[in-house]
Amino acid sequence: MNMAYELWRRGFKVLLWDNDKQGNLSKAFGRYHAEQTAPVTRLLNGDWQKPEELIQPTDYEGMDIITSNLSLFGATWNLMKEESEDRVKKYQKFMEAETGEQTGSIVSDRYDYCIFDNPPDIGINVLNALVITDEVIVPVKIDENALEGLDIVAEQIEDARVLNPSLTLKGVLITIYQNTDGESAGLEWLRQEYDKADSRNHSRYDILGVIRYSRKVAENSFVKKPIYEYSPWCAAAQDYKWFVSNYTGRER
Numbered sequence: 001m002n003m004a005y006e007l008w009r010r011g012f013k014v015l016l017w018d019n020d021k022q023g024n025l026s027k028a029f030g031r032y033h034a035e036q037t038a039p040v041t042r043l044l045n046g047d048w049q050k051p052e053e054l055i056q057p058t059d060y061e062g063m064d065i066i067t068s069n070l071s072l073f074g075a076t077w078n079l080m081k082e083e084s085e086d087r088v089k090k091y092q093k094f095m096e097a098e099t100g101e102q103t104g105s106i107v108s109d110r111y112d113y114c115i116f117d118n119p120p121d122i123g124i125n126v127l128n129a130l131v132i133t134d135e136v137i138v139p140v141k142i143d144e145n146a147l148e149g150l151d152i153v154a155e156q157i158e159d160a161r162v163l164n165p166s167l168t169l170k171g172v173l174i175t176i177y178q179n180t181d182g183e184s185a186g187l188e189w190l191r192q193e194y195d196k197a198d199s200r201n202h203s204r205y206d207i208l209g210v211i212r213y214s215r216k217v218a219e220n221s222f223v224k225k226p227i228y229e230y231s232p233w234c235a236a237a238q239d240y241k242w243f244v245s246n247y248t249g250r251e252r
């Protein structure tokens with residue numbers, strides 16, 4: 001949500017895609033509907049006609065969302081059993097679908113960025129996302145388990161390149177960072193790993209940003225707003241701003 005907000009503040013058109021059955025991203029925008037079959041589920045089921053049926057506006061003009069809920073669970077389960085080639089191309093089909101706006105214009109033309117919020121496990125819904133993803137950003141909290149998990153993620157992304165050769169692991173975004181001895185040692189270790197990496201997997205552990213722990217972020221989960229709108233001067237709000245300036249090369 002905070003990354004999308006910062007892109008939007010720079011004038012980019014953003015499509016958010018909640019790819020997690022918990023639907024926390026949808027909830028954060030006040031767009032969670034528990035009772036209906038969620039748009040992301042309908043996408044995987046192939047149960048839609050026009051893209052407009054599935055895209056919802058947020059309160060921020062130029063930022064739209066495709067929402068999720070628990071119905072996603074059933075859809076992934078069904079698709080796993082299907083043996084068709086296109087079971088990982090359901091999202092691609094949507095991005096290439098014509099919109100009502102003008103002849104020949106497709107969904108992906110409408111946006112500068114599409115951000116998938118993925119769950120931690122790579123299921124068929126995540127594979128669908130990886131097929132149309134250019135860059136993967138891995139949010140990590142610095143602890144031993146998470147750092148070990150990074151190797152696995154890097155391998156899985158490498159494997160997924162069979163489905164999408166242009167897929168790259170852009171880097172990691174450190175979150176909930178506290179400047180303790182343990183965490184600063186972990187950060188230092190990550191930086192060295194990156195420097196050591198040979199040119200072939202150069203981008204492997206690139207650190208795209210460090211988002212510091214802020215009490216305001218924890219409080220904010222009840223407010224349902226980007227952190228910058230809730231508390232612009234807190235460390236996390238400033239860090240998200242820096243991260244997106246650095247990522248896009250554009251200040252706001």
Ligand SMILES: Nc1ncnc2c1ncn2[C@@H]1O[C@H](COP(=O)(O)OP(=O)(O)OP(=O)(O)O)[C@@H](O)[C@H]1O
Pocket residue numbers: 020022024175176177211212213214215217218219221236
């Ligand atoms: N910079 C931060 N400072 C303080 N607390 C944070 C920060 N970032 C995240 N949190 C806390 O951690 C919780 C989970 O964060 P987030 O939703 O980004 O993680 P997640 O791993 O995607 O979890 P899930 O998808 O299960 O919600 C947030 O509700 C928030 O309370």
Ligand SMILES: [Mg+2]
Pocket residue numbers: 020024117118119
């Ligand atoms: Mg999440």
